[in-house]
Each structure stands twice: as C-alpha cells, then as structure tokens.
Amino acid sequence: MKQTIVQKILAKACDKDFVAVGDVVEPRVSLAMSHENAALVINQFLEIYKETNLEPKVWDPSRIAIIFDHRVPAESSKTATNQKKTRGFVAQQGITKFHDIRGDEMGICHQILPENGYVRPGFVVCGTDSHTTSHGALGAFAFGIGATEMASAWTLGTALNVQVPPTIKVIVNGEFSDNVLPKDLILYLIGKLSAEGANFKVIEFHGEAIRKMSTSGRLTICNMSVEAGATSGIVVPDEETINYLRNTAGVTDEIELVVPDEGAEYDQIVEINASELVPQIACPHTVDNVKPIDQVVGTRVEQIVIGSCTNGRLDDLQIAADILRGKKVSHSTRMLVFPASGRIYQQAIENGIISDLMKAGAVVVNPGCGPCLGIHQGALGDGETALSTTNRNFKGRMGNPVSNVYLCSPAVAAASALTGVITDPRKGVN
Amino acid sequence: MGKVIFQFEDDISTDIIYPGRFMATVLPTETPQFAFADNKDLNKMLVNKEFSENDIIIAGKNFGCGSSREQAVSTIKGHGVTIIARNFARIFIQNSVNLGLNTITAPDYQAELGDEIEVLADKVINKTSGKEYAVIPHSAARQQIIDAGGLIAYTRKILIDKNK
Ligand code: SF4
Numbered sequence: 001m002k003q004t005i006v007q008k009i010l011a012k013a014c015d016k017d018f019v020a021v022g023d024v025v026e027p028r029v030s031l032a033m034s035h036e037n038a039a040l041v042i043n044q045f046l047e048i049y050k051e052t053n054l055e056p057k058v059w060d061p062s063r064i065a066i067i068f069d070h071r072v073p074a075e076s077s078k079t080a081t082n083q084k085k086t087r088g089f090v091a092q093q094g095i096t097k098f099h100d101i102r103g104d105e106m107g108i109c110h111q112i113l114p115e116n117g118y119v120r121p122g123f124v125v126c127g128t129d130s131h132t133t134s135h136g137a138l139g140a141f142a143f144g145i146g147a148t149e150m151a152s153a154w155t156l157g158t159a160l161n162v163q164v165p166p167t168i169k170v171i172v173n174g175e176f177s178d179n180v181l182p183k184d185l186i187l188y189l190i191g192k193l194s195a196e197g198a199n200f201k202v203i204e205f206h207g208e209a210i211r212k213m214s215t216s217g218r219l220t221i222c223n224m225s226v227e228a229g230a231t232s233g234i235v236v237p238d239e240e241t242i243n244y245l246r247n248t249a250g251v252t253d254e255i256e257l258v259v260p261d262e263g264a265e266y267d268q269i270v271e272i273n274a275s276e277l278v279p280q281i282a283c284p285h286t287v288d289n290v291k292p293i294d295q296v297v298g299t300r301v302e303q304i305v306i307g308s309c310t311n312g313r314l315d316d317l318q319i320a321a322d323i324l325r326g327k328k329v330s331h332s333t334r335m336l337v338f339p340a341s342g343r344i345y346q347q348a349i350e351n352g353i354i355s356d357l358m359k360a361g362a363v364v365v366n367p368g369c370g371p372c373l374g375i376h377q378g379a380l381g382d383g384e385t386a387l388s389t390t391n392r393n394f395k396g397r398m399g400n401p402v403s404n405v406y407l408c409s410p411a412v413a414a415a416s417a418l419t420g421v422i423t424d425p426r427k428g429v430n
Numbered sequence: 431m432g433k434v435i436f437q438f439e440d441d442i443s444t445d446i447i448y449p450g451r452f453m454a455t456v457l458p459t460e461t462p463q464f465a466f467a468d469n470k471d472l473n474k475m476l477v478n479k480e481f482s483e484n485d486i487i488i489a490g491k492n493f494g495c496g497s498s499r500e501q502a503v504s505t506i507k508g509h510g511v512t513i514i515a516r517n518f519a520r521i522f523i524q525n526s527v528n529l530g531l532n533t534i535t536a537p538d539y540q541a542e543l544g545d546e547i548e549v550l551a552d553k554v555i556n557k558t559s560g561k562e563y564a565v566i567p568h569s570a571a572r573q574q575i576i577d578a579g580g581l582i583a584y585t586r587k588i589l590i591d592k593n594k
Contacts, residue, residue: 024570043456043457047582048585048586048589052586052593054593078455082454128498130498130521145521145524146499146528146529148528148580149524149525149581151582155585156588156589160571160581161571161574163571196441196491196495196517196519199519229492229519375450375453394443394446395468397443399450401468
C-alpha cells in the first residue's frame with residue numbers, strides 16, 4: 001500500500017510497515033519540545049507520579065528540549081519564578097537541550113530546534129506550542145500538543161492516541177516575482193483553505209517552487225500551516241534539507257530522507273502557480289481574512305513588527321534592511337525588529353543588517369517572542385493598528401483587544417515602515 | 431438540562447478564551463478567574479457565578495483555534511460550563527478530553543440565548559424549540575481517556591502497569 005510521508009513516519013515510529021489514515025497509533029517521540037510552559041508540564045508530570053511510589057523520571061532526557069523564549073528576559077516575578085523552577089527540573093533530570101536566557105544560545109524554540117540540528121527528517125516531534133508544525137520544514141511529522149499530553153510523553157516516551165491524519169497535497173509550481181515571498185504563499189493558501197480547512201489534516205508541500213525554496217522559507221510555510229487548522233505542515237525533504245542540516249545546523253551523522261510513495265492517496269490536491277501570486281495581507285481579526293495587497297494599500301499603521309518564528313530569520317531581516325538602507329522609518333509609525341535567535345542576531349550585526357535597520361529608525365529588541373503574543377514588549381494603544389510579519393492577528397493577540405493587527409511579509413512590512421501606511425514593496429518606495 | 435448563557439460566532443481563538451498576557455499563571459486551579467477576560471460581560475457572569483451548573487456556552491465553527499495553551503481549557507473547566515460548537519480546533523478538543531472539559535460537537539444545532547438544552551450522548555435536544563440535533567461522538571481512543579477520568583489518570587495507570 002502506498003503511503004504519504006506522515007503515514008510512513010508514523011508507521012516507522014510504531015514498528016509497522018503500514019498505517020492507514022484513521023488508525024489510532026502510539027508513536028515513539030523523537031523529540032519533545034516545551035518553552036516557558038514547561039512549568040505547567042512539570043506540574044502535570046509530577047501529578048502523574050503522585051501516589052505511585054515511583055521516582056519521577058523522564059523517559060529520555062536527551063530527547064527533551066526546553067527553550068525559554070516567550071517572555072525573555074522575564075517580564076514579571078511570576079515568570080521568573082516559573083523559569084527558576086524549570087531550571088531546577090532541567091538540572092535534576094539531566095535535560096541537555098536546554099536554552100536559557102543567554103545571548104549565545106537563546107532564541108525562539110522554532111528557530112533553535114532547526115539551527116541546532118535537533119530535528120531530522122522522519123522524526124516525530126511534539127511540542128507544547130501550536131507552531132511546532134514549523135519543523136515539518138525538515139521533513140519531520142511535527143505537531144502541537146497541550147501540557148498534560150506533554151507530561152504523558154515525558155513519562156512514557158510515546159504520543160498517545162494519535163489518529164493517522166489524512167493529507168492535503170499542495171503543489172506549487174512557477175517562480176515567485178520580486179518581493180513576493182513564501183509568507184505570501186502561505187497567507188494565500190490559508191485564505192483559500194480557511195482557518196479550519198485543514199483541521200485534523202496534514203499539508204504536504206510539493207512542486208518546483210518548494211524545491212527551490214530555502215529552509216527558512218519552508219519554515220515559514222510549515223509554521224503557518226496550523227493557521228489553516230493543520231495538524232502539521234511538511235515539506236518533502238531533499239538536497240536543500242541535507243545542505244541546511246550539514247552547513248547551518250552542523251549535523252555530521254547519517255541523515256535518512258523519508259519521502260512519500262508515488263501514488264499515495266491524498267484527501268485533496270491544491271495547485272498554486274507562484275508566478276501569479278502578489279503580496280498578501282491577513283486583515284483583522286482572523287488569519288484567513290486574506291486580501292491581495294492592493295485592497296488595503298494606504299491603511300495607516302502605528303506599529304510595524306518584523307520578527308517571530310514565522311519571519312525573524314536572517315533572510316527576512318536582510319530583505320527589510322535592503323529596503324530600508326539609507327532611508328528613514330516614517331515618523332508616523334514605529335518599527336520593532338526581533339531576530340528569531342541569538343545566532344541570527346549576531347550574524348545580522350556582523351553583516352551590517354542591524355546597523356542599517358537602526359539607522360533607519362527601527363528598534364531592535366532581543367531574540368524571543370517579543371511583541372508576537374502581547375505579553376511584554378510592543379503593546380498597542382487603544383485603536384492602534386499594527387502591521388506584522390508574525391502569524392496571528394486574533395483580537396487581543398498583541399495585548400490589546402481594541403487594536404488591529406494585519407499580517408504580511410517582511411518586504412511589505414519594510415516598505416510600509418517608510419510610509420506609515422500599507423505599501424506594496426513591488427513599487428519603488430522613496 | 432442547561433440554559434444557553436452566552437453565544438459566540440465562528441473562530442473563537444484561545445486569545446479570546448484566555449489572553450496571552452495571563453499565561454504566566456499556569457496552575458489549572460488558578461486559571462478560572464481569567465476566562466474570556468476581554469469579554470467583560472461573560473467574564474463577570476462566570477466569576478460571579480451568575481449561572482447554574484450544566485449551563486451552556488454555544489459557538490460556531492472552529493472553537494478554540496490558535497495556541498496550544500492548556501489554560502484555555504482549564505479556565506472554562508473551572509466554571510463547570512459545557513461548550514456546544516459546530517466543531518472544535520484539534521488541539522483544543524484534545525486538551526478538553528485530557529482535562530475533562532465537556533465539549534459537544536453538534537454541526538447542525540440551532541439555539542439562541544436563553545434556550546434550554548438537554549445534552550445526551552448522541553444528540554442535543556433544544557427544549558425551547560423542540561428540535562433535536564445529532565452529536566458527533568468522540569473517537570474511541572479519546573473516549574478511553576475520558577472514561578479513565580482524564581489523561582493524568584490514564585497515563586498513571588500505564589506507568590504503574592509498566593512498573594509491575
Ligand atoms: S514568536 Fe509568536 S507564534 Fe512564534 S512561538 Fe513565539 S509566541 Fe508563538
């Protein structure tokens with residue numbers, strides 16, 4: 001029987017040759033990732049052990065990753081205390097893939113995992129974060145779970161009750177026009193599928209435009225697959241995957257590529273011609289409220305945000321710097337940049353990107369989730385509007401329920417920073 | 431039997447159910463005070479207990495979309511209300527099963543604020559309109575976790591069996 005990538009990954013993780021869509025399986029977990037919410041996972045983990053007379057011990061400390069990113073440096077004593085408690089647990093259990101608040105190691109979990117080679121093709125990755133779907137960029141089956149489910153995985157080393165998902169095949173051919181980016185592709189797809197169009201399903205990306213796409217772009221599209229409800233996004237791993245793992249992530253051991261069988265069965269097939277795409281904007285207050293840019297050009301924005309696990313990587317910052325170099329951010333707006341990791345921040349300093357951005361008027365904050373989820377940086381005032389390269393624009397997402405968030409690519413964000421209104425980056429900006 | 435105390439539209443996200451700014455609060459027992467914090471009327475009704483046990487919040491499609499934050503489930507569970515929706519986002523329904531929040535998937539239901547509704551295993555009956563609507567049951571795998579009393583108890587049992 002022919003299988004999709006995810007069927008093959010799940011079959012292998014259960015020591016089977018074949019699993020059918022709809023089967024309930026208990027795959028071994030290759031990597032279990034948490035961030036600050038590890039504090040809740042620890043609580044639930046200790047609950048499981050209560051009254052068992054067993055000593056609480058995670059199944060495999062080398063397969064657990066904990067990355068502080070959501071609120072770094074801590075915004076409150078409560079967070080600081082949770083982080084302290086988590087550090088204690090990490091030390092006690094011998095968890096090695098731990099990234100604390102340090103310039104040389106910190107970053108957003110969905111950047112730290114790939115750039116450190118923690119994720120490989122064929123892995124089963126679960127994370128207590130809905131954007132765990134990102135890691136499908138490297139050919140892994142990666143999905144978000146809640147804290148109690150993670151506590152269960154820490155205990156048993158398996159994900160319980162995973163129903164083998166059906167797969168939507170998305171084929172992207174053609175070439176992207178200048179200043180049309182992977183973000184525009186995924187926003188377009190979410191608009192087409194709707195916010196629940198892929199609920200309980202996997203999106204498997206194919207086609208020449210995907211084969212030519214960098215791992216950074218693949219991370220962007222897999223990251224936002226969850227905004228169409230998908231359990232996971234996944235790219236068929238190839239030469240680019242190997243190059244990224246060898247050259248960027250420093251992986252030296254063997255890499256096995258799991259690819260879908262020719263003739264595997266798909267739930268739905270969607271074809272997109274990249275050359276017909278224009279910049280896309282997700283308008284308030286749902287991610288699937290997507291419009292081509294010409295419908296919203298001229299909308300006034302008080303805050304521009306570039307960063308996050310979606311678009312805070314080096315190429316994203318480079319695109320922004322290229323547009324902003326030698327120019328000025330409009331005084332009618334403010335621009336915040338948060339690089340996705342310490343490593344990216346360093347590279348952007350060495351390449352002069354940070355200097356270009358700051359000279360133009362951008363505020364560059366430390367790596368982390370920053371303004372993305374409205375906790376401790378870059379809140380919006382009542383009635384204000386943000387234009388952001390992040391991934392969610394739900395009411396209140398950036399910390400204020402009476403504000404608006406529009407989502408876009410880094411090129412749109414940078415072009416709009418110069419004018420203070422939503423601006424098409426394909427037209428020359430002065 | 432319960433009364434519909436609040437009506438939501440489609441795509442109610444976890445940012446509406448439990449805004450990110452309260453996420454430093456993690457213990458399930460501490461979360462109920464922040465349920466729907468930015469929806470002042472609903473939050474007040476819940477926190478002041480201006481409703482009866484078994485009362486119901488109804489919603490459209492894709493309830494609980496967005497983040498995997500489990501507080502979005504524990505915050506509602508703490509009030510003992512039931513959620514009826516046309517469907518739920520994957521992580522939210524999984525978290526509901528794991529923590530024991532009563533979520534009812536009834537794709538075609540019709541109800542309005544104040545309607546009296548009886549929830550049965552396979553259907554919901556709108557006593558006010560007299561109409562019945564089919565309920566999509568949980569998968570057998572999820573039902574096992576519910577029957578065990580939640581995922582903590584379920585995992586604990588597997589752990590104990592393994593160590594026998
Ligand atoms: S950057 Fe935003 S979306 Fe990404 S992990 Fe952080 S909070 Fe979540």
